Amino acid sequence: MSAHxxxxxxxxxxxxxxxxxxxxxxxxxxxxxxxxVWSIAISVIxxxxxxxxxxxxxxxSFYKISWRTSEGPAFGDFDLAVILIISSLIGVFVKRAKNLxxxxxxxxxxxxxxxxxxxFLYNWFTLSYGExxxxxxxxxxxxxxxxxxxxxxxxxxxxMIFCLIGLVAGNFIRSWVAL
Numbered sequence: 001m002s003a004h005x006x007x008x009x010x011x012x013x014x015x016x017x018x019x020x021x022x023x024x025x026x027x028x029x030x031x032x033x034x035x036x037v038w039s040i041a042i043s044v045i046x047x048x049x050x051x052x053x054x055x056x057x058x059x060x061s062f063y064k065i066s067w068r069t070s071e072g073p074a075f076g077d078f079d080l081a082v083i084l085i086i087s088s089l090i091g092v093f094v095k096r097a098k099n100l101x102x103x104x105x106x107x108x109x110x111x112x113x114x115x116x117x118x119x120f121l122y123n124w125f126t127l128s129y130g131e132x133x134x135x136x137x138x139x140x141x142x143x144x145x146x147x148x149x150x151x152x153x154x155x156x157x158x159x160m161i162f163c164l165i166g167l168v169a170g171n172f173i174r175s176w177v178a179l
Contacts, residue, residue, distance in 0.1 A: 031094060035103040038090050039110035042163070045079050046115045046154050050122070064127040067146040072153055083159065084166040091170020104167055108160065112151055119147035 053073035054061050060072075075083070094100050123143045124130040133139030 031099050031103065034090055034093055035106050036110075038086060038103070039107045039114070041086050042083060042107065042111040042159070043114040043118075045075075045082060046111070046151075046159075047118050049073055049075055049079055049154070050115075050119060050150070054122075054126075064129075066123045066127055066129065066143070067149050067153075072150060074153060075158060080158070080162050083162045084169075087163045087166025088170035088173065091167040091172075092174045094171075095174070097171075100167060100171060104163065107163065108155070112155065115154070116144070116147045116151050119150050120144050123147060 050073040059065070090103070091100065094103060120143055123146060124134075124140070129143045133142055
């Protein structure tokens with residue numbers, strides 16, 4: 001302790017400690033809310049693309065094809081532009097690089113869980129795979145596998161690249177405007 005400091009300088013009042021704790025929790029809640037909105041937005045875009053593909057392609061809907069290597073549901077130009085804009089907005093609002101990286105991977109994981117669940121249920125009920133594969137043991141695994149492959153067609157690599165480009169662009173925009 002130096003000769004010039006007093007005990008009142010070293011003591012932090014209780015109200016200030018609770019205020020800093022409250023602001024820390026509110027920042028964390030804001031980041032969680034942003035990542036949740038980002039995950040849901042990407043999931044909705046993917047679900048819309050998947051559903052639209054089955055509405056417009058008669059061959060896939062009539063023959064109830066869930067997955068093919070040569071063709072299937074994919075992002076359109078509008079979908080990629082919306083993903084880029086939403087990711088840029090997230091990059092603008094999230095300040096710390098650590099939160100950006102963790103938010104990016106959390107978004108990928110959460111949106112993958114949502115979309116794979118949707119595609120699984122779509123294949124099981126709408127494409128009626130539950131009637132045939134439900135009769136054999138572990139038949140649901142094949143439906144889950146086809147749902148996972150459909151998701152991978154969507155997200156890897158083009159969806160992840162557009163999310164990352166938007167995130168980096170938004171972060172650059174935030175730093176450029178702040179200067």
